[in-house]
Amino acid sequence: xxxxxxxxxxxxxxxxxxxxxxxxxxxNKDVDFKIAEEGETYDHLLVIGGCTNCCASHCQFSTREGxxxxxxxxxxxxxxKKIDEIKSKEKTKQNIK
Amino acid sequence: xxxxxDQYIESxxxxxxxxxxxxxxxxxxxxxxxxxxxxxCVKVTYDLAQDPQHADLMTAKSNxxxxxVNRFGHLHQSTDDLRKKVKMQRLCGQKTASCFQRCVGxxxxxxxxxxxxxxxKKYGTHYHENFKKYLEFVxxxxxxxxxxxxxPKGDRGLAPHAQKDPDxxxxxxEKREDGIIVRGAKCHQTGSINSHEHLIMPTQAMGExxxxxxxxxACPSDVEGLYMVYGRQxxxxxxxxxxxxxxxxxxxxxxxEALVVFDDVFIPNDRIFMxxxxxxxxxLVERFAGYHRQSYGGCKVGVGDVIIxxxxxxxxxxxxxxxxxxxxxxxxxxxxxxxxxxxxIACSAEGYPTESGNYQIDLLLANVCKQNVTRxxxxxxxxxxxxxxxxxxxxxxxxxxxxxxxxxKNGETLSEVCNKFYAAAETCTTIERMRILRFLENxxxxxxxxxxxxxxxxGAGSPQAQRIMISRxxxxxxxxxxxxxxxxxx
Numbered sequence: 001x002x003x004x005x006x007x008x009x010x011x012x013x014x015x016x017x018x019x020x021x022x023x024x025x026x027x028n029k030d031v032d033f034k035i036a037e038e039g040e041t042y043d044h045l046l047v048i049g050g051c052t053n054c055c056a057s058h059c060q061f062s063t064r065e066g067x068x069x070x071x072x073x074x075x076x077x078x079x080x081k082k083i084d085e086i087k088s089k090e091k092t093k094q095n096i097k
Numbered sequence: 098x099x100x101x102x103d104q105y106i107e108s109x110x111x112x113x114x115x116x117x118x119x120x121x122x123x124x125x126x127x128x129x130x131x132x133x134x135x136x137x138c139v140k141v142t143y144d145l146a147q148d149p150q151h152a153d154l155m156t157a158k159s160n161x162x163x164x165x166v167n168r169f170g171h172l173h174q175s176t177d178d179l180r181k182k183v184k185m186q187r188l189c190g191q192k193t194a195s196c197f198q199r200c201v202g203x204x205x206x207x208x209x210x211x212x213x214x215x216x217x218k219k220y221g222t223h224y225h226e227n228f229k230k231y232l233e234f235v236x237x238x239x240x241x242x243x244x245x246x247x248x249p250k251g252d253r254g255l256a257p258h259a260q261k262d263p264d265x266x267x268x269x270x271e272k273r274e275d276g277i278i279v280r281g282a283k284c285h286q287t288g289s290i291n292s293h294e295h296l297i298m299p300t301q302a303m304g305e306x307x308x309x310x311x312x313x314x315a316c317p318s319d320v321e322g323l324y325m326v327y328g329r330q331x332x333x334x335x336x337x338x339x340x341x342x343x344x345x346x347x348x349x350x351x352x353x354e355a356l357v358v359f360d361d362v363f364i365p366n367d368r369i370f371m372x373x374x375x376x377x378x379x380x381l382v383e384r385f386a387g388y389h390r391q392s393y394g395g396c397k398v399g400v401g402d403v404i405i406x407x408x409x410x411x412x413x414x415x416x417x418x419x420x421x422x423x424x425x426x427x428x429x430x431x432x433x434x435x436x437x438x439x440x441x442i443a444c445s446a447e448g449y450p451t452e453s454g455n456y457q458i459d460l461l462l463a464n465v466c467k468q469n470v471t472r473x474x475x476x477x478x479x480x481x482x483x484x485x486x487x488x489x490x491x492x493x494x495x496x497x498x499x500x501x502x503x504x505x506k507n508g509e510t511l512s513e514v515c516n517k518f519y520a521a522a523e524t525c526t527t528i529e530r531m532r533i534l535r536f537l538e539n540x541x542x543x544x545x546x547x548x549x550x551x552x553x554x555x556g557a558g559s560p561q562a563q564r565i566m567i568s569r570x571x572x573x574x575x576x577x578x579x580x581x582x583x584x585x586x587x
Contacts, residue, residue, distance in 0.1 A: 009154020011184035011191075012402070018150055035149040055181070056153045 001087055003028075004036035004045040004063065006056050013050025015073045021048055023076055028083055036061045044068065044086050046079060065089070099156070099167060100239040101147055102140035108293065109136065112317075115324035116290055116355075123327070126290060130336045132327070135353030138197040139241055139291045142169055142189060154185040159236050160454075161229060166236040169199040172210050173456040179445035183395035187438065190399020194540065196352035196548035198241075198288025200396065204388035205244025205296045206232055207455055209313065209370055212381040214453035216374050224370045225453070231315050231368060235294065243292035243318070245283040245357060246385060248300040257303065257310040266300065266310045267359060269372065276365040277372060279312060285354045287556070290325055292318050295357065299371070302379030311378040313371035314364040322362040328354040330544040343495035343532055346539025352548035383566075384457060389557035390467030391458045394441020397470055400540070400549055401434035401477055407536050408481040414530040415486060416522040426480045433473040440466030461570035464563040471560040474553040478541040489534040489541070492519065498531065 007017055024046070025033055036045060038060050045063045047056050049071035058067060068082045100108065109127050116126045126132050146155035146167050157171040157178065158164070173179050182203070189197045210232070213224035235242055248257075251265035260266065267281030283289075283297065296315045303311045316323065330352070335344055342348055371377060409427055412418040444462035451457050482489065493515055500511035509517075516527045539545045554560065581587075 005149070007150045007153060009151050009181065009184055009188060011154060011187045011399075055177075055184070057177075060158075 001030070001043045001083075001090055002032045002034060003083065004040065004042035004061055005033055006036045006045060006047045006058050006061065008047075008049040008051075008054060008056035010050050015050070017048045017050055020070070020073055020076055021046075024079055024083075027080055031083060031087070043090070044083070046070070098237065098239060099146055099165065100143050102144035105140055105143045105239075105241070106136065109291065112293065113319040114290060115319070116327060117324065118327035130341070131333055132290060132353065134195070134336065134347070134349060134351035135198065135288065136291050138189075138193045138195050138350045138352070139199055139288060141192050141350075142167065142197055142199045142241075143239070145188065145192065151188060154181050154188055157181075161233050162236060164236070167239055169203045169241070170206065170232070170236045170239065171203070172207055172232070173448070174454075175456060176446055176448045179391070179448045179456055179458060180442055183391065183438075183441040183445055186392055186395025186441075187399040187402070190396045191402050192399075193350040194347055194400050194403040194536075195350040195545055196287060196396065196552060198243075198291060198353065200392045201244035201287055201389065202235075202242030202292070202294075202296060203244075204385055204392060205242070205246075205298060206235070207388055207457075208298070208381055208385035209296065210455050211451035211453040211457065212377055212384060213370050214451070215380065216371060216377050218452070220374060222374075227367050228370050231370075238293075240293040241288070241291060242294045242296050242315070243286055243289045243357075244296050244298065244385065245286050245289065246298045246300055246382065247284050247286075249282055249284050250300065257307045259306075266307075267297065267312065268309045269312050270361060272372075276363055277312070277314070277369060279314065279359050279362050279364055281359050283357045283359075285328060286325075286357045287352065287354055287552075289318070289355045289357050290327070290353060294318060295323070298381050298385060299378040301382055303375040305375055307378075308373040308375040311371060311373055311375035313369070313381060315368045315370070316362060316364055320362055322360045323357065324360070325355040325357050328356065330547045332539070332543040336544070343498075343528065343535055346532075346535040346537070346543055347545055351544055352552070354547070383460070386558050386562070386566075387458050387460050387463045390463040390470075390563065391441055391444050393470040393553065393557055394437050394439075394444070394463075394466040397474055397549065397553055398434055398438040398441065401430070401437070401474065404477055404481050404537070404540055404549075405430045405434060407533050407540075408484045410533045411481075411485045411489075411530075411537060414521050414525040414533060417484075423484055426484055430477050430480050433477055437466065437469055437473055440469055460566060464566040464570070467557055468560060468563040468567065470553045471563070474549055478546075478550065481537050482541050485534055485537045488519070489538045492531060492534060495531070498528065 041062045044065045045067045047058050047069040054069050054071040065086045116123045145151040156165050157168045159166045209228050213228045217225045248266040251260045257266035264281045269277050270280040271278040298313050412423045417423050444458045447459035448456045497511050498515045502511045504511050519527050
């Protein structure tokens with residue numbers, strides 16, 4: 001699974017976005033996290049905002065399984081859950097094949 | 098192509114910019130201890146653009162080339178772009194606690210783009226095409242450009258053409274088939290030495306008699322006939338002291354202003370964006386000033402964030418952090434700082450498209466933003482000084498704190514004496530306390546006060562300039578009608 005990552009610009013983040021991302025990566029060593037680039041298609045896109053505005057632009061990126069936006073440390077669990085869901089969906093697909 | 102910070106520094110070394118300071122020509126100005134901190138600030142604008150955690154603010158897609166460019170070289174395409182500009186400036190202020198100098202170019206690009214479009218529409222000139230090609234060159238090479246507006250102005254009671262010395266406003270000295278010769282100067286130019294190029298604008302609205310002064314153009318910073326005289330700052334020679342570190346307060350970053358002299362400089366036709374169209378001088382000035390007044394709602398807020406943090410640390414180190422009046426002062430500083438930010442965001446959110454397609458800020462709100470900036474930073478540093486205590490201006494030097502010189506009856510060294518008497522809360526070392534107090538000294542009344550205080554007062558126009566604009570935009574008659582309606586006056 002390839003997960004694109006887009007950070008907001010970080011003008012006044014209310015938590016450490018980098019550390020939050022590291023926590024997510026640590027628990028998903030089988031996922032290939034890549035800083036999102038235009039022209040690439042990702043299985044999923046993780047948008048990491050620093051505050052409730054979560055203003056990071058992301059419409060320019062394409063994904064197969066949608067986007068998850070987070071703007072609070074408390075969202076880490078939800079992100080992990082979403083990634084697990086996509087992973088099990090992928091496994092199911094592979095089993096069918 | 099985006100440059101890295103190191104590539105930016107190397108690109109400066111290739112320039113032959115003429116710089117004078119203390120009566121001497123400075124050949125290696127890139128590594129000069131008084132100049133380098135200001136170069137490091139511009140470097141930050143390149144480094145942050147390479148960082149995925151900041152790229153969303155620091156870069157944008159060019160409407161001219163479709164390529165990713167540094168936002169400092171971008172034409173705003175939406176109110177979202179205008180807001181992101183302010184956020185980017187706050188970020189850069191946080192990372193440098195200084196003026197990072199590159200916004201004057203960005204503000205000039207946006208003002209030139211729309212103004213040249215409207216000049217061409219009236220006169221059938223080709224300034225807009227000239228400017229678009231120039232901006233593509235800037236974007237493609239990720240250049241830093243000094244947007245230069247302020248003339249020396251001589252006797253403020255006289256128009257440009259009426260000055261005793263005609264050079265006190267930058268002017269067209271000669272028109273040729275292939276270009277123009279310009280003469281004059283631009284004063285207190287922020288970041289001029291650190292810029293690859295200069296983009297010149299007239300300093301005020303002009304009448305027909307002043308048409309020789311209604312000129313806008315671009316040129317390389319090392320063009321023949323151009324030179325700069327470095328501006329002094331309070332306590333600046335501390336940077337020249339051997340092993341200067343703690344006493345500087347902000348060792349790595351700082352601002353820069355210089356006098357830029359045009360000693361008969363030739364400007365080719367394709368770099369001219371206004372040439373005697375005097376009735377558009379006011380439009381260009383007003384648009385540039387509007388953008389630049391918006392800018393202050395970002396950059397000074399970022400610096401304010403660092404000052405508030407430093408004041409809070411000083412309180413921690415002094416052991417005064419639990420006092421209710423200290424907490425209240427930190428709240429007040431935050432309230433003032435975020436009020437500045439509110440205006441920066443508001444004038445951006447209320448922006449609108451110009452005829453040329455790029456976005457302009459709401460002029461009334463941008464002027465209110467800058468008017469607040471002429472006041473609130475002074476209150477913020479007053480509160481910071483209050484919290485810090487008098488020690489921030491009475492401490493011995495860092496040399497004394499490290500000196501082995503025996504001075505006590507029992508053989509105590511100067512270092513031991515200083516560390517004994519300047520120790521405070523156990524949560525910090527004496528040197529950490531000294532560092533934060535020196536930072537506050539530097540920003541409140543040292544070399545960085547140029548950027549945080551006086552620049553907040555006069556940069557992007559002095560307070561009265563904003564009051565004139567607020568008066569023009571304030572719509573008093575409509576307010577009178579509202580009052581009449583409520584009061585039952587027919």
